[in-house]
Amino acid sequence: xxxxxxxxxxxxxxxxxxxxxxxxxxxxxxxxxxxxxxxxxxxxxxxxxxxxxxxxxxxxxxxxxxxxxxxxxxxxxxxxxxxxxxxxxxxxxxxxxxxxxxxxxxxxxxxxxxxxxxxxxxxxxxxxxxxxxxxxxxxxxxxxxxxxxxxxxxxxxxxxxxxxxxxxxxxxxxxxxxxxxxxxxxxxxxxxxxxxxxxxxxxxxxxxxxxxxxxxxxxxxxxxxxxxxxxxxxxxxxxxxxxxxxxxxxxxxxxxxxxxxxxxxxxxxxxxxxxxxxxxxxxxxxxxxxxxxxxxxxxxxxxxxxxxxxxxxxxxxxxxxxxxxxxxxxxxxxxxxxxxxxxxxxxxxxxxxxxxxxxxxxxxxxxxxxxxxxxxxxxxxxxxxxxxxxxxxxxxxxxxxxxxxxxxxxxxxxxxxxxxxxxxxxxxxxxxxxxxxxxxxxxxxxxxxxxxxxxxxxxxxxxxxxxxxxxxxxxxxxxxxxxxxxxxxxxxxxxxxxxxxxxxxxxxxxxxxxxxxxxxxxxxxxxxxxxxxxxxxxxxxxxxxxxxxxxxxxxxxxxxxxxxxxxxxxxxxxxxxxxxxxxxx
Amino acid sequence: xxxxxxxxxxxxxxxxxxxxxxxxxxxxxxxxxxxxxxxxxxxxxxxxxxxxxxxxxxxxxxxxxxxxxxxxxxxxxxxxxxxxxxxxxxxxxxxxxxxxxxxxxxxxxxxxxxxxxxxxxxxxxxxxxxxxxxxxxxxxxxxxxxxxxxxxxxxxxxxxxxxxxxxxxxxxxxxxxxxxxxxxxxxxxxxxxxxxxxxxxxxxxxxxxxxxxxxxxxxxxxxxxxxxxxxxxxxxxxxxxxxxxxxxxxxxxxxxxxxxxxxxxxxxxxxxxxxxxxxx
Ligand SMILES: Cc1ncc(C[n+]2csc(CCOP(=O)(O)OP(=O)(O)O)c2C)c(N)n1
Ligand code: SF4
Numbered sequence: 026x027x028x029x030x031x032x033x034x035x036x037x038x039x040x041x042x043x044x045x046x047x048x049x050x051x052x053x054x055x056x057x058x059x060x061x062x063x064x065x066x067x068x069x070x071x072x073x074x075x076x077x078x079x080x081x082x083x084x085x086x087x088x089x090x091x092x093x094x095x096x097x098x099x100x101x102x103x104x105x106x107x108x109x110x111x112x113x114x115x116x117x118x119x120x121x122x123x124x125x126x127x128x129x130x131x132x133x134x135x136x137x138x139x140x141x142x143x144x145x146x147x148x149x150x151x152x153x154x155x156x157x158x159x160x161x162x163x164x165x166x167x168x169x170x171x172x173x174x175x176x177x178x179x180x181x182x183x184x185x186x187x188x189x190x191x192x193x194x195x196x197x198x199x200x201x202x203x204x205x206x207x208x209x210x211x212x213x214x215x216x217x218x219x220x221x222x223x224x225x226x227x228x229x230x231x232x233x234x235x236x237x238x239x240x241x242x243x244x245x246x247x248x249x250x251x252x253x254x255x256x257x258x259x260x261x262x263x264x265x266x267x268x269x270x271x272x273x274x275x276x277x278x279x280x281x282x283x284x285x286x287x288x289x290x291x292x293x294x295x296x297x298x299x300x301x302x303x304x305x306x307x308x309x310x311x312x313x314x315x316x317x318x319x320x321x322x323x324x325x326x327x328x329x330x331x332x333x334x335x336x337x338x339x340x341x342x343x344x345x346x347x348x349x350x351x352x353x354x355x356x357x358x359x360x361x362x363x364x365x366x367x368x369x370x371x372x373x374x375x376x377x378x379x380x381x382x383x384x385x386x387x388x389x390x391x392x393x394x395x396x397x398x399x400x401x402x403x404x405x406x407x408x409x410x411x412x413x414x415x416x417x418x419x420x421x422x423x424x425x426x427x428x429x430x431x432x433x434x435x436x437x438x439x440x441x442x443x444x445x446x447x448x449x450x451x452x453x454x455x456x457x458x459x460x461x462x463x464x465x466x467x468x469x470x471x472x473x474x475x476x477x478x479x480x481x482x483x484x485x486x487x488x489x490x491x492x493x494x495x496x497x498x499x500x501x502x503x504x505x506x507x508x509x510x511x512x513x514x515x516x517x518x519x520x521x522x523x524x525x526x527x528x529x530x531x532x533x534x535x536x537x538x539x540x541x542x543x544x545x546x547x548x549x550x551x552x553x554x555x556x557x558x559x560x561x562x563x564x565x566x567x568x569x570x571x572x573x574x575x576x577x578x579x580x581x582x583x584x585x586x587x588x589x590x591x592x593x594x595x596x597x598x599x600x601x602x603x604x605x606x607x608x609x610x
Numbered sequence: 611x612x613x614x615x616x617x618x619x620x621x622x623x624x625x626x627x628x629x630x631x632x633x634x635x636x637x638x639x640x641x642x643x644x645x646x647x648x649x650x651x652x653x654x655x656x657x658x659x660x661x662x663x664x665x666x667x668x669x670x671x672x673x674x675x676x677x678x679x680x681x682x683x684x685x686x687x688x689x690x691x692x693x694x695x696x697x698x699x700x701x702x703x704x705x706x707x708x709x710x711x712x713x714x715x716x717x718x719x720x721x722x723x724x725x726x727x728x729x730x731x732x733x734x735x736x737x738x739x740x741x742x743x744x745x746x747x748x749x750x751x752x753x754x755x756x757x758x759x760x761x762x763x764x765x766x767x768x769x770x771x772x773x774x775x776x777x778x779x780x781x782x783x784x785x786x787x788x789x790x791x792x793x794x795x796x797x798x799x800x801x802x803x804x805x806x807x808x809x810x811x812x813x814x815x816x817x818x819x820x821x822x823x824x825x826x827x828x829x830x831x832x833x834x835x836x837x838x839x840x841x842x843x844x845x846x847x848x849x850x851x852x853x854x855x856x857x858x859x860x861x862x863x864x865x866x867x868x869x870x871x872x873x874x875x876x877x878x879x880x881x882x883x884x885x886x887x888x889x890x
Contacts, residue, residue, distance in 0.1 A: 056890065228889040244878045247687065270879040273687060273867040278713040282680035285673065289684020292671060293651070293692065295873050297684065315674050408881050441651045441669040441685065441692055442874075449616070449663045449670035452656070460619050461664055461672075 026124055028220045029084050031174050032091050034118075035163070036077035036108055037100030039070050045188070046098070046163040047078030048400065050170070051229060052184045054082040055402045057176050058223035062513075063400045064090035064587070066115060069338045075103060079118070084222040088366070088513030090399075092591035094121045095217060096173055098166040099129040105136045116586025126217065128169045128210070130162060144169070144214045151205045155198040164199045168206030175219050178207050228403045232396035232510075233258025235370035236326055240298050241266075242371070243378025244412045247273045247297035249286045253305040254338050255394035256328035260300065280308040284325070288312060292321045292450070294440035296378055300326030303345045304335055306352070313387050314353030319450040320428065320436070320479070322381035322388075322415075324374070329393040331585050340585025341394035343509055346564040349389055350538055358434075358482040361389040361538035365494075365512030367401040369535065375410055383415040384482045385438060391537065393559065395587040396510035421445035426457040430474055434481030483539050493541045494533040497523065501530030502552040503601060506577055508534040508565050510587065511557050517590035522597060529597070534565060545573045555580055555597065559587065614640050614647055614667055621665045628779030628805030629659050629726055635782060636666070636695065636724075639789035650693045653682040655707065657699035658733045659726035659805070676706030679714040682721045689874040690862050693793060694721040701731045704740040704760045715769035717861040718797045724789070725762065725800075726779075728807035729814050736810030746813060762802040763841035763853055767834065773799035774837065774854040778823050779806060780816045784850065791852060797860050804850070819848065826851030 035046045047063060054061040061082035068074035081091040099105040107113050109121045121127055123140040131145040146169050152161035164185065171181050182200045189196035210216075230238065237259040240248070248263045250256065264274045277283050283299045290297035301309065306327050316323045327349055331342035349361055360380055364370040374390050381388040418425055418437040427448040429436040436457075439446035449455075453463040454472050462468040462475075496516050498504060507515040515531050522529050532547050534540070548554055556566035556577035563579040570576055580596055582588055598604040614637035623629045640650060650668035654660035656675035663670025669692075673681050682696040703711055703725050714723070730748055731737040737750040740760035747754050766774045773795040777785040785803065792799035804823070806815050826849045830836055837854035862868045870876060 226890055228886055230889055234889075238881070241879060242881045246873050246876065246878065247684075249684070268866050271867060271870075271876050272879070273865060273873055275687075277680060277683075278709050281677060282710055282713070285677040285680035286684035286687070288673075289653070289671075289681040289686075290688040290873075291684075292681075293685040293688035293874065295688035296878075297688070311674055312677065319671070319673075405883075406881075406886065408883070408886075412878065442649060442689060444646075444648045447647050447667050447669055449666070449672060451664065451672045452674060453672065458618065460616075461661075 026093055026095060027083070028218070029222065030081065030087070031083070031095050031217070031219055032079065032081045032093050033096040033098070033170060033174070034077050034079045034094055034108060035098045035100070036104030038072070038103070039067060039074040039076050040072040041100045042160040042163045043076050043078050043100065046167055047080055049167055049181070049184050049188060051080045051400050053171065053176060053181045054080065055227040055229045056184060057180045058226055059084055059221055060087050060227060060402045062087045062089060062402070065398050066118070066586070067339050075107070077104070077108070084224060088517050089590060090587070092589055093119050095125050096170050097121050097125065097127045098170050099127060099133070100163065100166070102133050102136060105129050105133060109139045109141050110137070116584055117589035117592045126173050126214065128166050128173070142214070144210065146206060146209050148206070151209070152202055155202045156195070161199060161202050164203045165206035168203030169210035172207045172210035173214070173217050175216050178204065225404070228405060229400050230367050230403065231258055231398055231400050232367050232370050232392050233328070233398065234262045235367045236374045236390055236392065237262045239371040239374030240324065240378060241270045241272060242408065242410055243375035244296045245272055245298055245378065246295045247287070247290045248299070249275045249277055249283045249297065250300045251276060251280045251283050251305055253302040255330055255397040256300040256302045256305070256326060258397055259326055280305040281312065284309040284312040284323070288316050288321050288323055291323050296382070298324040298326065300328065302328050302330050303332050303348060306345070306348065310352040313359070314355060314357060315452050316387045317353065317357030317359065317479070318452055320385040321450070322385050324377045324381050324388050324390065327389055327391045328397045329391065331583065337585045339394070341559060341587050342583060342585065343393050343511070343559040344561070344564065345391070346537065346568070349391060350568065356476070357479055358384065358386045359389065359538060360384065360386065360486060361391060363391045363509040363535060363537045364396070365509060365533050365535065366396070368403055370396065371406055373535070379413045380486070383413060384435065384486060385415065386482060391509060393510050418443070418446050427459045428455060428457045428475060428478070430457060430478045432481070433485040434478050435485065487539055487542065490536055490541050493543050493547060494535055495547065496531040496533070498530035498532065498547065501528050503527065503529040503597070504548060504551045504554050505529065505531040506534060506554060506556045506566065506569060507531050508537060508558070511559055514588035514590045514593055515557055518594040518597065521590060521594040527598070527601070527603065534569070537565065540569065540572055544569065548573065548575055553578060553601065555600070557588065557593065559583065616665050616667045619664050622661060623658060624809050626808040627658070628728060628803070628807065629662070631779035631782045631785055632697070632724065632726055632803055632805065633662065633665060635777070635785040635789045638786045639793055642790055643793060645693050649691065650695065651682070651685050652695045652697055653678045653685065654696070655698035655702035656733070657702045657731065659697065659699040660702060662697045676702050677710065678702070679707060679710040679723065683714055683719045686719055686721050687862065687868060687873060690720070690868070690872045695793070696721055696723045698725055699732065700725055700727040700729065700741045701739040704762060711765070712769045715766055715771035715798050715800065718770065718772055718858055720797055720860045720862060722792045722799045723801070724792070725802050726805040727762065727802050728805050728811055730807050730811045732807045732810060743814070748810070761841065764838055766800045767838055767841060767854060771800045771854070772797035772856050772858050773852070775801045775852045776850045777801050777803045778819055778850050779803060780820055781823070781850070784825065788852065795855060797858060804848070822846060822848045823850045824848070826853065829853070831855040
């Protein structure tokens with residue numbers, strides 16, 4: 026295990042406060058000047074289901090939840106058993122090994138002794154001195170864990186105080202309880218001996234928050250969405266910041282209403298956005314085409330979770346690409362992005378707000394539960410940005426044509442309230458004025474011209490597209506095609522493989538639609554192309570294969586958990602014949 | 611008044627269709643209220659009646675079947691200075707759009723919702739609509755409709771609409787007066803317009819309604835129970851006029867962000883380094 030890295034897991038039953046304990050931990054690392062990332066494993070049960078929250082911290086950037094485990098805080102017997110048992114492999118997570126420490130309540134006795142350092146601590150007894158609230162024992166555990174890792178206690182105390190801010194007494198009780206846990210650990214057990222180079226304090230966001238914040242930075246004034254995991258984190262964040270950021274936030278009666286309301290607001294000249302997950306998004310699809318046809322800007326946040334149907338509501342997957350690419354009947358331009366991490370989620374969403382208005386068409390930001398719900402640290406964000414409202418018509422323009430045929434496909438917009446530009450926007454096919462030509466006998470020429478005008482926006486957009494991001498690709502014999510949140514695991518797997526002398530790199534398909542034509546040349550003359558996807562059929566791979574006439578080899582995972590770098594590197598080694606597959610009896 | 615009509619596109623309705631009266635009522639009401647066409651948005655769904663925005667020289671949006679109210683709410687919430695009129699059919703509004711109707715009324719969004727109620731689907735060639743009377747023979751009810759008709763008046767009252775009225779396309783002057791009142795009303799105003807489809811509904815014709823409709827006069831429009839009772843009246847006598855009108859804060863009045871003025875005029879929040887401190 027690396028000296029400058031720690032992986033810590035809090036495990037317990039739903040309702041045990043696992044998540045809030047985990048969040049205190051990652052914030053403590055962030056404030057102490059370490060990079061950190063988190064992984065939330067939970068079930069769709071309000072109370073009782075087993076859950077765990079993992080934080081990985083280091084003085085170097087951490088890109089994913091990582092392999093291995095150093096510290097376990099187990100809140101029940103099951104937590105101790107599960108995470109020390111090599112037989113149990115939850116979505117690829119490693120158990121606690123012989124170097125690790127397991128912190129748990131002294132009252133938990135009948136666990137199976139395995140090769141690890143068991144550190145029972147009277148968590149409940151200490152907690153009960155300060156409060157009747159059983160959740161206080163987590164705080165004691167946190168104090169002990171911080172002692173094991175060697176983080177300054179005052180930083181944890183500060184985070185606890187902020188967390189319980191308004192409830193002064195409760196905050197102090199928690200701080201005292203944590204301190205006793207801290208002291209108890211040092212008095213009875215050995216610290217792990219980690220050595221970190223502490224940097225400047227870090228900021229911390231989840232992917233959902235980052236999308237929401239990016240939208241605000243991009244001029245968002247209205248967010249209308251119906252709750253659905255994992256899109257809800259953006260909704261909650263915006264609702265909590267509505268007043269501060271001047272964003273009107275509304276839950277309407279359903280997703281159909283959400284998207285049509287959003288279209289109405291954008292039509293009226295206000296930047297508005299909606300968000301949902303697969304099933305909710307399915308209800309929006311008719312209106313996606315409406316925005317495309319009437320050329321109203323709209324940004325849609327589509328946060329994936331495993332399907333089909335309501336699938337695995339609290340797990341992760343990248344299975345909605347076909348749905349997003351195919352949403353709504355007919356052909357119309359759309360732009361689809363898949364940010365790979367929390368930083369990209371911010372910048373891409375901000376840019377999406379401009380692009381929607383510039384191209385007057387639907388723009389999607391796709392994420393998944395893993396990206397949306399895990400926290401990550403940032404050194405800061407570049408807040409310089411120019412809002413670009415695209416081409417607008419001038420008041421009282423003579424003979425105004427809302428859908429003027431242009432070379433770029435973009436026609437100057439008029440906003441209600443502008444003088445002399447009154448017109449009708451129509452879901453039916455229309456001519457340059459917006460007058461309906463839905464009857465083909467009336468004017469088939471208009472239809473053809475208008476289709477071509479709209480679709481030309483894609484060519485215009487492709488011209489301004491930034492190059493496809495790559496990772497260690499220049500000398501790569503093997504190339505991985507990757508999209509969205511698999512980025513961190515793919516890059517770390519590449520590092521592992523490179524350390525073994527395997528020349529491998531990756532391209533990140535951030536522009537999922539339209540595809541950047543440069544992908545074709547990036548994939549040329551390679552020994553093998555892999556596609557790593559968090560879904561069953563390789564949705565991106567199939568679509569890229571069709572476009573560039575290539576045949577990537579699929580590596581998929583669809584158990585509801587994200588990729589782990591170690592397992593991924595191992596799989597690639599087997600696939601390229603450097604390693605024999607180990608078949609478990 | 612001609613200012614409110616689109617000079618390029620004449621209405622495409624069948625001669626005699628009830629929708630003509632509503633086109634007149636809308637343009638006359640806007641003229642009487644002296645609302646600048648640039649400040650008007652007419653949003654519609656899909657159906658014969660929903661073609662309305664195409665014939666107007668205001669801002670118009672011809673959206674999706676049944677989805678005009680969410681769209682109109684979005685417009686109003688973006689820019690409360692605009693006069694927003696949602697105009698659709700009874701199939702459009704009382705089938706696919708039912709829950710939007712209910713919730714928009716409940717929220718008391720300051721828009722006017724006018725429904726051309728011809729008791730059939732016009733555009734799709736005459737199927738039974740939610741307001742079709744029992745026994746009505748249509749393409750989809752060849753043996754006569756057997757489903758209890760939807761009552762738009764009591765539904766709107768139940769939902770919490772603050773202005774509920776019924777008009778008749780055979781009485782343009784009265785319809786115009788209702789439209790003026792509805793536009794002036796602050797909050798969600800609803801007018802159900804009995805509007806004969808001369809092509810697909812031979813039973814509920816002008817001749818059918820004319821002897822039956824009577825003007826509501828002297829009713830206490832703030833009395834919910836009375837309005838509800840009148841809303842149930844349907845048969846030899848059919849009341850038209852205002853059933854109910856009360857003042858209640860609109861959604862826009864109450865929302866923390868919207869109450870600070872039209873969203874379109876509010877400054878975009880510029881994120882600063884200070885804002886980021888919250889995430890440290
Ligand atoms: C989602 C959807 N379903 C069905 C249709 C087909 N459709 C068009 S108009 C219409 C019914 C129109 O009836 P109504 O709303 O009563 O309006 P009218 O034509 O009578 O004015 C239907 C079902 C559609 N356009 N969209
Ligand atoms: S079909 Fe009926 S509703 Fe449609 S235009 Fe003709 S008369 Fe009017």
